[in-house]
Amino acid sequence: MSTGHHEASWRLPESDPHAGTSLAHFTRLAQTAERGKFDSVFFADSPVLFGSVGRRPVGAVEPTVLLAALAAATEQIGLIATASTSYNSPYNLARRFASIDHLSGGRAGWNVVTTAGADAARNFGLEDQPLHRARYERAAEFLEVAFKLWDSWDDDAVLxxxxxxxxxxxxxxxxxxxxxxxxxxxxxLDVPRSPQGRPVIVQAGSSEDGKVLAAWYAEAVFTAQQTLEEAQAFYNDLKVRTAVVGRNPEGIKILPGIVPVLGGTVAEALRRERELDELIRPEYARNELAKTLRVAPEDLPLDRELPADLPDEDEIEGAKSRYTLIVALARRERLTVRELIGRLGGGRGHRTLAGTPEQVADEIESWFLGGAADGFNIMAAALPSGLEEFVDHVVPLLQARGLFREEYTGSTLREHYGLPRPANQYEAGRLAGV
Amino acid sequence: MSTGHHEASWRLPESDPHAGTSLAHFTRLAQTAERGKFDSVFFADSPVLFGSVGRRPVGAVEPTVLLAALAAATEQIGLIATASTSYNSPYNLARRFASIDHLSGGRAGWNVVTTAGADAARNFGLEDQPLHRARYERAAEFLEVAFKLWDSWDDDAVLxxxxxxxxxxxxxxxxxxxxxxxxxxxxxLDVPRSPQGRPVIVQAGSSEDGKVLAAWYAEAVFTAQQTLEEAQAFYNDLKVRTAVVGRNPEGIKILPGIVPVLGGTVAEALRRERELDELIRPEYARNELAKTLRVAPEDLPLDRELPADLPDEDEIEGAKSRYTLIVALARRERLTVRELIGRLGGGRGHRTLAGTPEQVADEIESWFLGGAADGFNIMAAALPSGLEEFVDHVVPLLQARGLFREEYTGSTLREHYGLPRPANQYEAGRLAGV
Structure with missing residues (x-):
């Protein structure tokens, strides 16, 4: 959400409730992240009006055009947008990402999603979403077509x-x-091969199908992990899967999301977290949780735990990994529905870190050195303030510890991530054929 | 073409052969046009690699993402991109244009095209293009859907x-x-109603089907007209057609294209035009002409007139109005194929005006006051130089004659064009229903 990852962030006095359509707002975010030497900014997306317009700011600009605007407003930071393989055609989308890669001088990334939900399907002439497996099969073929199109010009084709x-x-x-x-x-394609050869491929679904797709194609993976042990297990699993399909496991970067809520003291940080949680309207949030869990809202009394008989992940055709994460979190910590809503409202499944800059830096260090992450997706609870605080107070600590760059050393997103530039599948053939 | 509308412009010493993928190039063009107080910049498009990559720079960035980048690089000028109704889905495209309208503060326009040609169709799973009439029927429904989506939020929906x-x-x-x-x-739609209510609808096909679509929906029309009399007839015809369907004829602006080639003297201008024509490689151009005319290249000897037996416009399923214009031009002036190639290479059917700034200003004045145009699409032979010369030498003459603004008086493209902001079809109903 444009005003922050906490669902009530738009209600803070500082927040611009029209942030989702404001170029000035997004420019400020991207320039702040660039000042903090971030690898990239990233925008989630689904081609549908999600949830209740009453509850929070859900209307926002489309991310590929937003990336292009930010290409003109920034110099070095990577630019990643989400786009659906279920509701786009490969020619159009490959062309737009190649164009953004050109306009930005090699800073484009594409977060590949298959888009869960019947509501989105109904914006594209379908009665319901295609089945989970079918969506992922289409996604894999979509990527193969995109790779072919991005490789359809040799790097040296323009004389x-x-x-x-x-x-x-x-x-x-x-x-x-x-x-x-x-x-x-x-x-x-009607665009010459782009500076990065191909935009960086990002993936964010942690279902079984999602992990298979990631192992074959992803170069960066956004994931929601609540504990170090789970994050390590996910990290190792995906690195092994990547190696098994014959790819270098260093060619896939695992980036868990964290939601920092910073304060000068622990007490201040916790107070700020609580203030945000108290701005959540639970009746809206319960309706959304009920939809995700495939139960009626009245089956979720606010002060009880989740009902015992929920569907298995296998029965879910929507966002499987989010479903599983929510249920596991509630069961593990024995949360009431009200408590669960607070946790989800804050980070929507991602790990909330409320504390001092030192504590947040400590957590980042322990996950990074502990083999749970190659980097992090910083999802500030409130924007732009939470990002500015992170850049001003946490980034310098990470730099002082030698954990993070002080200056950009490359100019493309691939260089920021330490990823190779992909060879052209046709050009290799051409050279071999001589 | 990014280096200019003369097909050989890329061969000039000044031209950047990589202009089509250069944000710096397009930013310079848009900022120059803004300095000249132009209503808008406009980018043509077809989702296919057109013609021969040997002949001229045909690979370029996709125009909707280009518009978004230019929204960030300019302040006031309108931004118009071409997009196809045959090879997009209404939800995605309506959303992108609404997003650009937000990011630019109300400066977006969409040139609606149906996209001729089997080559484009084959990038989207079809063996051949849909028939001309079917493409236009789809375009009309596409626009109706887009209008509904742009109106799906009331202007005051966000509280x-x-x-x-x-x-x-x-x-x-x-x-x-x-x-x-x-x-x-x-x-x-997942975007609130945009500053202009709806982006400005532009149309550019002058076939019978194209004129019907324009009368119903267009707010600006780009057209290729070679003589004052033809331009007056087209202008009157379209204004009458617009009134006949119940619209205010002032709500559709007719904008013929002109290709200025400027010089300090007539002789200098003609020399510059000749230098450009001499850079055309006729063997490439003849192949493209033969394709448009549906004949074999060897049926077009360079030093003879066009063959007598060419198909009727009715038999053409491609770009009908362009076909008719080329044949009429060649027959009227009894041009050889070589001469025709020179004329088409310069303006691709648009009117070339080689002369001094005064002469070009005189021609613009006579068409404007003579009821042939509400404005013009300035298609400089070479870019950016031709646009810079026009802004520096022709615009001041038009301003001195009281024919053109000295400063922008509004902030949206609608205001630049003098077009009303469209009412919301649902909101009107809501109020009437009270």
Missing amino acids: ADKAAGVWADAERVRAVDHAGEHFSVRGP | ADKAAGVWADAERVRAVDHAGEHFSVRGP
């Missing part, structure tokens, strides 16, 4: 030979002639 | 009531429940 009047070498630009289960796409 | 914890009034945001021939879209 720019003004004297001879030859702009590009037609031999180094080719149709891709993809004909598959879900897509038939001739190509070539 | 931002922090004290009560109510962000928006759910009664003022509604599903659109469109179920038509081509689309089923539930809505609402």
